[in-house]
Amino acid sequence: MKSVLPILTVIAAILLFWVVCVVPMNMHLVADQAQRDALVVTPDTPAARQDYSGVGLALRNTHLIPLTYNYVRPRLPSPHQVAGEMYKTIFGQRITSKRSLVFHGWVTLAPTLLGFLIGTTLGILLAVGIVYSRVMDLSVMPWAIVSQTIPILALAPMVIVVLGSMGVQGLIPKSIIAAYLSFFPVVVGMVKGLRSPDSMQLDLLRTYSASKSQGFWALRLPASAPYLFASLKIGISASLVGTIVAELPTGARAGFGARMLVGDQYGQPLVSWAALFAAAITAAALVGIFSVIERITLKRMGMNAS
Amino acid sequence: MMAILGALVVWGAGWYLNIRLANGPYSNNPFVKALIPAIFGITLILVWELLVWAFDINPVILPAPSSIGARLMVEGPRLWADFQQTIIKGAMTGYIFGGLAAFGVAILADRSDFLTRGILPVGGFMAALPIVGTAPIFVKWLGSDWESKAAVVAVMVFFPILVNTVAGLKDTSAMQRDLMRTYGAGYWPTLFKLRLPAAMPFIFNGLKIATTLALIGAIVAEFFGSPTVGMGFRISTSFGQLALDMVWAEIVIAALAGSGFYGAMTLIEKRVTFWHPSQR
Numbered sequence: 239m240k241s242v243l244p245i246l247t248v249i250a251a252i253l254l255f256w257v258v259c260v261v262p263m264n265m266h267l268v269a270d271q272a273q274r275d276a277l278v279v280t281p282d283t284p285a286a287r288q289d290y291s292g293v294g295l296a297l298r299n300t301h302l303i304p305l306t307y308n309y310v311r312p313r314l315p316s317p318h319q320v321a322g323e324m325y326k327t328i329f330g331q332r333i334t335s336k337r338s339l340v341f342h343g344w345v346t347l348a349p350t351l352l353g354f355l356i357g358t359t360l361g362i363l364l365a366v367g368i369v370y371s372r373v374m375d376l377s378v379m380p381w382a383i384v385s386q387t388i389p390i391l392a393l394a395p396m397v398i399v400v401l402g403s404m405g406v407q408g409l410i411p412k413s414i415i416a417a418y419l420s421f422f423p424v425v426v427g428m429v430k431g432l433r434s435p436d437s438m439q440l441d442l443l444r445t446y447s448a449s450k451s452q453g454f455w456a457l458r459l460p461a462s463a464p465y466l467f468a469s470l471k472i473g474i475s476a477s478l479v480g481t482i483v484a485e486l487p488t489g490a491r492a493g494f495g496a497r498m499l500v501g502d503q504y505g506q507p508l509v510s511w512a513a514l515f516a517a518a519i520t521a522a523a524l525v526g527i528f529s530v531i532e533r534i535t536l537k538r539m540g541m542n543a544s
Numbered sequence: 545m546m547a548i549l550g551a552l553v554v555w556g557a558g559w560y561l562n563i564r565l566a567n568g569p570y571s572n573n574p575f576v577k578a579l580i581p582a583i584f585g586i587t588l589i590l591v592w593e594l595l596v597w598a599f600d601i602n603p604v605i606l607p608a609p610s611s612i613g614a615r616l617m618v619e620g621p622r623l624w625a626d627f628q629q630t631i632i633k634g635a636m637t638g639y640i641f642g643g644l645a646a647f648g649v650a651i652l653a654d655r656s657d658f659l660t661r662g663i664l665p666v667g668g669f670m671a672a673l674p675i676v677g678t679a680p681i682f683v684k685w686l687g688s689d690w691e692s693k694a695a696v697v698a699v700m701v702f703f704p705i706l707v708n709t710v711a712g713l714k715d716t717s718a719m720q721r722d723l724m725r726t727y728g729a730g731y732w733p734t735l736f737k738l739r740l741p742a743a744m745p746f747i748f749n750g751l752k753i754a755t756t757l758a759l760i761g762a763i764v765a766e767f768f769g770s771p772t773v774g775m776g777f778r779i780s781t782s783f784g785q786l787a788l789d790m791v792w793a794e795i796v797i798a799a800l801a802g803s804g805f806y807g808a809m810t811l812i813e814k815r816v817t818f819w820h821p822s823q824r
Contacts, residue, residue, distance in 0.1 A: 244662030252666075313685065373559075373566040376577065377584035387756055387806035388799040391676075392763035392776065396783055396791060400605060475672040482674050483764055495677070502680040502768075510681065518673045525672050 256317060262292025263314035264306040269295060271309070272302055315511050323512040336492070339516050345493040346481050347520065349409050353416025354477040358470065360417070361424030368425070369432040369458070370450075382425050391419065391476075394484040412481050419480040420473030427469025431462025463539060467532035474524045482517055494520075547598035551591045558587030607789040615793040622778075623797055630775040631801050633690035634762035638697025639754060646702045646750075650709035651735075663710055671703040679765040688769035697761040701754035705747070712746025713739050745820050748813040755805040759798060 269287055273279045280298050281287055287295060296303055307316040315323075324339065331338035364382075368375045394415045401411040435457050443453050485495025494517040501509030562580050570576045589609045595601070596608040603611065616623070653659040679696050686692035716739050724734045766776025775794050782790035 241661040241665065244658050244660075245665055246662075248659070248662035248666045373563050373580075376566045376580040377562050378581075380581040381585065384803055387802045389756055389759035389763055389802050391760045392798065393779070393795060395767065396779065399783065400788075404605060471672075475674075479674040479676060482677055486677075486680075486764070486767065494674075498677050498680060499768075502684065507681075514674075514677050514681075517677060521673050522669060525669075 253317060256314075260312070260314050260316045261296050261303055261306050264309050264312045265292040265295045265299075265302070267311070267313065268302055268305045268309050269299060272299075272305065277302070311505055312507060315508055319508055320511045320515055323508040324515060327512055328516070339497070339512060342493055342497050342513065343516060343520060346478070346485065346495065346517070349412035350416050350474075350477045350481045350524075352409060353413035353418075353481070354420045354474055356413065357417035357420035357477065358424050358473060361421045361469075361473075362428055362466075364421075365425050365428030365432060366454075368429050379429065382422055386422050386426070391480055391483055394480055395486065398484050412484050415480045415484050416477035419476040423472040423476060424466075424469045427465045427472075428462055431465025432458045434465065435461045460539060464532075464536060464541060467528060467535070471525050471528045471532075474528060475521050478517070478521050478524060545598075547594045551594040551598065554587060554590045554594065558583055558590075604786045604788055607792055611789045612792040612796065615789045616796060619790065619793060623793060625773050626775045626778050626794065627797060627801065629690060629771070629773045630693070630762050630766065631759065631805075634693030634765070634774070635697050635758040637690070638694035638761065639701055639758040641694065642698030642701035642758075643705050643751065643754065645698065646705035647709055647747075650706055650713065653710060654713045655731075660710055660714065664707060667703045667707040667710070671707060675700045675703075676761055676764050679761070680768045683765060683768045689771055690774075692769075693762045693765040696765045697758045700757045700761040704753045704757070705750040708746045708750030708753075709743060712743025715746060716742050744813075744817045748809065748817065752806060752809045752813070755809055756802055759802050759805070763798065 266287060269279050270284055273282065273284075279287075279302070281290075290298070296306075306312070308319070312319070327337060327339040331340075333340040333344075335341060364374075364378070368379055368382075397415055398411045401407075401414070439457060439461075440453070443457055448456065481493070482495040482498075485493040486499055494513045497513035498510045498517075501507060501511070501513065562583055565576055565580055565583075568576075593609050596606060649663075653663050676696070678699065679692075682692045682695045682699075686695055720738060720742070721734070724738050729737065763776040763779070766774045767780055770777040775798060779791050779794050782788075782794070
């Protein structure tokens with residue numbers, strides 16, 4: 239609990255940096271608008287203003303600075319604008335409405351969770367196979383590790399379109415990407431976890447003449463729990479990022495990714511930013527849920543959760 | 545029909561060979577250890593080729609490995625130009641700037657225990673966020689050339705490197721720090737002679753995580769606007785022309801670049817942290 243104050247300080251510093259940046263980022267746009275509204279602006283032509291940086295222009299037009307925080311179509315919206323937009327689209331709309339962020343959030347979340355479930359299940363099964371079969375270990379494991387260095391995520395939109403052209407639509411294509419992205423972290427983490435019992439513990443089980451399956455259920459599986467949770471947290475955020483990227487340039491009409499792009503294309507930056515922050519909050523919530531489950535589970539299992 | 549049978553035979557033969565090798569007397573030989581995954585990979589590619597043949601799969605859906613290979617041979621110059629634009633200009637520039645910024649902030653924050661306690665959780669949290677979603681915003685701010693890609697990459701790699709560096713700088717024991725104090729070493733000698741070397745395994749962990757992120761950021765950002773060159777641009781336009789073999793050729797390049805980048809980092813790590821137990 240002693241780190242609450244430092245965390246708040248760091249967040250405050252980031253917010254302050256953001257607030258300071260709003261002025262120079264929006265100054266040129268605001269100055270143009272102010273001129274149309276017949277306010278005094280120095281220098282008084284857009285061309286002349288181009289010679290100034292955002293900061294320089296702000297210093298010459300200090301009376302316009304407050305306006306940069308409420309400009310309708312800012313390059314960089316101010317924090318309260320984003321918060322306002324989020325409040326409006328989360329609480330101000332029916333959740334079935336196309337303008338509700340909750341609706342879009344669910345469109346993104348459903349394939350994320352489904353894919354995460356598939357990917358995790360398959361990942362655990364493959365990890366068990368790798369731990370118990372030397373052939374699988376030697377032939378598949380190097381590829382599992384190499385595959386983590388490949389920027390697969392960048393291909394997510396293509397996968398969506400290919401599957402779409404094959405007639406697979408809706409939840410499934412995005413789930414496949416989410417599953418793929420959570421699959422390998424879980425495989426790698428689980429293999430490490432299932433192998434974490436040391437030879438002393440394995441020997442003990444051998445002196446009890448425990449069978450292979452007893453060894454699995456009584457020793458290897460419980461021992462892998464901390465590794466599994468670490469992988470789950472990586473996997474769920476990778477799944478969410480994958481779903482969002484899959485929605486970005488594929489012409490999806492709903493979901494966080496679609497909202498980000500729509501806001502960008504139709505000149506409504508607030509929509510993009512609200513979607514971006516909503517996605518961030520969702521990711522934080524998912525990771526947070528797993529942290530809580532991790533802490534409770536490991537505590538009940540008698541392990542020290544950090 | 546023959547091709548399906550052939551695929552089954554190839555699969556069976558590859559698997560049988562691997563079983564014999566893995567359970568054989570030489571399975572701990574480093575050469576055999578490299579051979580087994582190679583056989584597995586080649587088997588997969590052969591099966592893929594034969595199945596595409598057997599089912600006469602439309603190249604618009606899944607091209608055969610041979611046609612992808614042909615593309616790689618023919619389109620060399622264009623792929624090289626894309627590689628330069630995306631990997632060298634976009635990803636590398638962003639990676640270097642993001643890494644340096646993270647390193648600088650970590651060194652500064654490290655002087656205050658208070659800041660460190662705040663930066664670790666916040667940075668870890670930021671590293672889990674879908675930062676790649678900021679790509680359209682950066683493309684709008686900085687234009688469609690490589691600068692915007694480098695910016696996205698810099699932001700994406702910043703937090704993992706920051707968190708790992710800060711964590712690494714804390715990773716010295718009181719005994720070690722006391723020893724430095726008995727030598728009369730001040731802040732800077734302690735930093736350079738003890739704490740930075742001790743932090744290297746952590747820093748390289750962050751650098752390695754960031755390699756993949758850098759490539760993802762650079763390629764994804766090109767989907768939102770790019771000059772008429774670049775891997776992300778080529779992937780999306782080739783896709784529009786249904787030239788799937790070209791898309792796959794870019795995927796192969798991206799995969800090679802990703803593994804190569806990661807491998808290079810691992811090599812440097814081996815040279816720098818030769819003293820660490822994990823390297824011995």
